[in-house]
Amino acid sequence: MITILTKNSPVLIPLLFLAFGLIIPLVAWKRNNWAWPAMMLASLTSVAIAVFNVFKVMEKGPVHYYMGNWMPPIGIEYVLDHLSAFVMLVINLIAFLVLMHAKKIVPLELTRREPPYYAAISLLLCGLNGIVITGDLFNLYVFLEISSLSLYGLIASGEKKSPVAAFRYLIMGTIAASFYLLGVGFLYITTGSLNMADVKAILPSIAGQPTVLIALALMVLGMGIKMALFPLHGWLPDAYTYAPSTSSAIIAPTAAKVAAYVLLRVLFFVFGVSFVTKTVPITNVIMWLAAIGIIYGSIMAIAQKELKRMLAYSSVAQVGYIGLGIGLANPWGLIGAVLHVLNHAFMKACLFLVAGNFRFKLGHSNIFKLEDSIRKKMPWTMAAFTAAALSMVGLPPLAGFFSKWYLALGTIKSASTNWTSWIFLVVILVSSLLNAVYFFRVLEKVYMKPMGKKPKDVHESHEKHEKEETIEIKSNEVGASMLIPTLIMAIGLIVIGLLNAIIVKGIIAFIIPAGMK
Amino acid sequence: MTKKDNNPIVSLVSRAVSPFIMLYALYVIFHGHYSPGGGFQGGTMLAAAVLLVRLAAGGELGQLQFKTSWGMPLGSMGVLIYFGTGFTALLLGGNFLNYHTLPLGSDPAAVRGWGILLVEIGVGLAVMGILVAIYDHLLEGDPL
């Protein structure tokens, strides 16, 4: 039994989530409170399998798994290499922590609809894991659609405006997926294969054809929409803002990152490094768009008054970092991008969980309504927020610093051949500053103001005021089920920061595709 | 379909035709090995037969034929049949969806044929159940 399961370990995670997506509505039909434990069980198991997979890959190298025992290109294959094992571990870990947090807040925001909601999350994770591990272009499309459809539902189950946001995302997402499908069609007609490795082997012989160029353009365009690369990010802010807290906390760190991962796969593992950098320098385009997106997202984030909306615009900027790392197309840039997938997943999930805590206790997450009393009411939540915010700004030894450091190294390396890359270094530095501006805006509201010195209180007598404060402000922290995941993420940021050398040397260093210098 | 339409011809004809559509749908599913057809096409026709009665004779009569609450469980069962076939193959030592290892006979190619049939039945049930469920939810939905 154990040998059977270890032999099939690459395929187990998508199947696990698929099975739970099917079973949860059946089992929890009348018993709403069974849904959460079932989902936790699935998520915990998936983390265990993901850890096992990472060790398996580190030990044995890439593992190929053939569906139905048909060798590619006849059948579908799953490729478990360093990159996919790493990204899967990130997704499942984040999902586990967010789901732990979901116990109290989901019944509050979605009364009596927990079973289908958790089933949709399970299917979303099935889709995301399937996308990450597959080695087949069409299979990727199918799993992309599974994840997209559940995303629309997860977003639309939020507050009143959420269906409008979800509808806009649906239109954009369908265009994206269809462009990707069209690109796959062009590739299939010109190469005759759907397997990624096979297509990569065939492409050099037909690299100059216009069809291949358009296929590349369509696939990049489609994934650009999905990952919210700068001019295509229109759907993102509304979707993240109006979704339920748990949905945004699970979507923001995973869904857009997986689209970025697909972009990386398509560029370097299907079309090949020399094709996308020399024959058709599309990486330059991605790099510039990402740089504009970083600045634009940061500036827009400063202008927002709703915390979740601010975080959404900051996501546009942070996806820009990943795009920049991919666009640099050198090892340092790629390491930075992949490390940033991990770091940003932890940071953004932590921040969205904090927003969820605010909504749970205060009933809103409006930045302007935040008061200094919160630092007394929710000290641990604010500590986690501070850690994540400092990490976003890029203060060592927190995790956010190191991915920016690798990206900066990448730009410097790229600048030795092309002086325009200095601009990207400037962009990284400036954006850190902008990050500092929009996070310190919140931190200033909470920490910097001396307690109880509100303008309207000035003419009240001093003693009376003191008395009132001591009575009024007592700890009103969220419960353990919500606090623990938030704190784990905050501590995780420090741990990742300290262990980054091990992570990079152990896993990420192996992902550099052939031909990249 | 809140307003009941009292045209007896439409109602009677649709009720009379519906079983035959279902019969043909079953033929399409089970004959998918030898002619154009298969689980998805047959499942859509099964759903069409149910929806025809729902459209022509109204919701109450349609409920007698196929209850709204059956849709999602049936769909779930259909996908589980597919999933279960693949997973049994995995547990019996093959890769996922390798019907070869299923205990259905000795000739591997024939076993694969049987595996395909099982899977197609799952597809047909899933598509039928879920298409009807989507229609019912769209019709009766009462959002927040």
Added chain:
Amino acid sequence: MLDFILGHYAYWFTFALLVIGLYAMMMKKNLVKKLIGMTIFQVSIIIFYISSSVKWGGTVPIIEPGDMEKVHHGMAGAVEAAKYINPLPHTLMLTAIVVGVATTGVAFALVISIYKRYKTLNETELLKRMKKEDDNDSD
């Protein structure tokens, strides 16, 4: 030249359909019309795949009795592939059709829930009402 046109005209028609669908999705204000555009868009891609699978002189991909004999005698390699059209795009598109149906279903669920909340399907009107609501909230 004539060969080139005959060999490609079907693709041009599918791409014209594609652009029509895209036009409806981008320019139309009514949400249901947007969905109609989306369906046209998806169907055009399906037609594109299907039209690529054709072979002149080929038949449907169901094995013929003559070739069945060859297979029974262990000569599967002797089956002449040019006799049958390419079955793979058909299979892929069966999947894509289902995906299209599913997307349309979810989209209609969203449209219904938008309509029940805002009592309109016109995008400009919808944005106006959402804005009005925002103003009411902030007061």
Added chain:
Amino acid sequence: MKIVNYLILIVFCGLMFFAAAGLPERGDPNAPMNRPKSRAGSTEAAYYYIQHAKEDAHTDNMVTVILADYRGYDTLGEETVIYTAGLICFLLLRKRKKEETP
């Protein structure tokens, strides 16, 4: 803004026609997707399916064999897609019972 949208559409249309010009002719039995071997020497999937579908699964209809066997995992994904759609409709539009309405 409208003019920009029209321009995008026209440019897109032009690009697609440009791409179509590079496609192999329709119906050519020697097109890359119909050959026995691909340019890199690997087996061409479609060619293999036509020749071996009957032998591998004792089923005449090649499309059925590909759908449920060679690429069966895609079909499982497809079932999951439509199941997800049903679930989402259920999540968004479930009819609430009287006592549940707030």
